[in-house]
Amino acid sequence: MTVNTTQNKEDLKEKYANVYEYSNKVLDLISKQDITKDEAEWVTRQTVEGFRDHVNPGFLEYRKSVTKDKQFAAVEWKDSGLNCFMDVNGKEYIDCLGGFGIYNVGHRHPKVMAAVTNQLNRQALHSQDLLDPLRAMLAKIVADITPGDLKYCFFTNSGTETVECSLKLAKMYSDRRTFISTTRAFHGKSLGSLSATAKGVFRKPFLPMIPGFRHVPFGDIEMMRKTMECCALVGEDVAAVILEPIQGEGGVILPPEGYLKQVRELCDQFGALLIFDEVQTGMGRTGKMFCCEHYDVVPDILCLAKAFGGGIMPAGAVVATEEVFKTLFPNPFMHTTTFGGNPLACAAAIAAFNVLIEENLPARSAELGDYILGKLRNAAAEFPELVMEIRGKGLLIGIEFQSDEIGYEVSKAMFDSGVLVAGTLINAKTIRIEPPLTITYKEADRVIVAFKNALVQVRGLAVFN
Incomplete structure (x- = not known):
């Protein structure tokens, strides 16, 4: 049977004429660094209408609650140097949100941009079957730069994926199924990571959570001790304790003096793993390459994301000791991801570490x-x-x-x-x-x-x- 591809193409253009015309207009705008006032008005109108009709009108209501007058309709357009960005009308903002911790090396750092662009010009994604070199090279860098005997990496696309992987690693390591997290903790919103997250408004619509999660007050070492004792007494021994060294989303809550070391000691005493979620606190954010270095505590599993991608690519990593990670050696397909550790993300992360070191x-x-x-x-x-x-x-x-x-x-x-x-x-x-x-x-x-x-x-x- 002969397929008339020319006719099919014409039919497709006719069928989706409005989509084709609209997408051409958007692509033309994407190609421009600067746009006219009329184009800016069109972009603003399309953005507001698109959020209202096709994304989520709740975002518009949120923007109205945190801005004055018509500022809710401010539409982000382009970066302006390392530390600022501009809206579609040319107003510049100093970025003190930093994408919730994405831009540790700044917006569009030239070295990160060059690494990603160079990799893009050679190969964007990989076949999924052959060995991809940048994943191996990035894993070596991460192993060398993280504290203690953290050695093996699994690369992800986001913080919540990183936490999910850490929880699965902890479950595979032992036959235990109990996890301890803390009040005010934030570990993500996919179902496993949400089970560790403490904010009730995020959890209630999706109850029941993954079974086995307990929450104790952050900073209360005695409550942590009693909970681990009780879990052991009833045969529900703790697989892992998961903590943010400093609680970011919870309100920038610093741990009491000696708390993290005491948690480490409790984990060792009860045979539990210690997971540090440094998705927000890692990559130099708190004044050390990793926040746990302030407290001289090394976890069994370290979670990274946000700034891991250099402010250019979505990227994250789970780093674990060989003792913990080797449960994945017999079958590396027990936990996989299509896009995690892709060449562009690895190039960005390698450049990000390079910049963090070079610029101290x-x-x-x-x-x-x-x-x-x-x-x-x-x-x-x-x-x-x-x-x-x-x-x-x-x-x-x-x-x-x-x-x-x-x-x-x-x-x-x-x-x-x-x-x-x-x-x-x-x-x-x-x-x-x-x-x-x-x-x-x-x-x-x-x-x-x-x-x-x-x-x-x-x-x-x-x-x-």
Whole structure:
């Protein structure tokens, strides 16, 4: 049977004429660095309508709650240097949200861009069957740079995938099925990682969760001890404890002195694995390459993502000791992913580590973090009725307000002045300052001025008088 491909092509163009015309227009816009005012208006209109009709109108309502007037319709368009981006109308924002921790080496770092572009020009994805070299090379880099005897890697596309893999590794390692997580923890929203996450509003619609998960207060070592003792007594021995060394989404909560070491000791005592979720705290964010290095504690499994892809590619990694990971040796197909560890993502991650080392960004994070933390605290000292506490480590900083309403108003005012911040766990009682580690002192000073001006503005609102 002969297929008339010319006729088929014509039929397809006729059938999908509107899609073809629309996609051509969008592709033309994608090819442009700068667009006209009319084009910007078209993009804004299409974006708002698309979110309302085809993505999720809830996002529009959220944007309205954290912006003033018509700022909810601000449409992100392009990066502007390492630490800023522009909306479609050309307004520049200092990025103090950093994609929730994606942009540790900045937006479109030239070395990361070059690595990804060069790999793209040679091969974007791999066949899935032959050995892919960049995965092996990246795994060696990760093994060499992570603390202790962490050695083997499995590469993923996101943080929640990384956590899922860590949980499966822990289950394969022993016949145990009990996990301990902590209150205010955030480990992702796929079903396994959501079982470890503590936020009730995310969990309730999907109950029951994966069985075997228990939650204890973060920082309460005695409750952790009692829970592990009780689990052992009833024959439900703990497979693993999963923790964020510093709780990011939970409100930038730092662990009490000695807590992480005590958890490590409990895990060793009860034969449980220790999983550190450093999806947000890793890659130099807190002033060390990995946050656990501050506390001199090495986990059995380390979870990485967000900044792992260099701000260019979605990428993550699970790193484990040989003792834990070898359960996957007999059958490496027990846990797989189509896109995890693809050549583009590996190229980006290799470049990201190279930049972190070359520019000494973990040390820069510690230095700028101390500077910004001090300046923010000085600014907040005049507004005790608004600001409860400012805390953090490196460039992971949380500002806790007296109420959600104050946090929302401060976020709105800062956004209006060209500084993007965001709340934690769908509330604004604590907002994060989480800029690229490449932020300059000049940009940091602009952030501090915007924060103080926002406090002055919020103090004057009648609702808070």
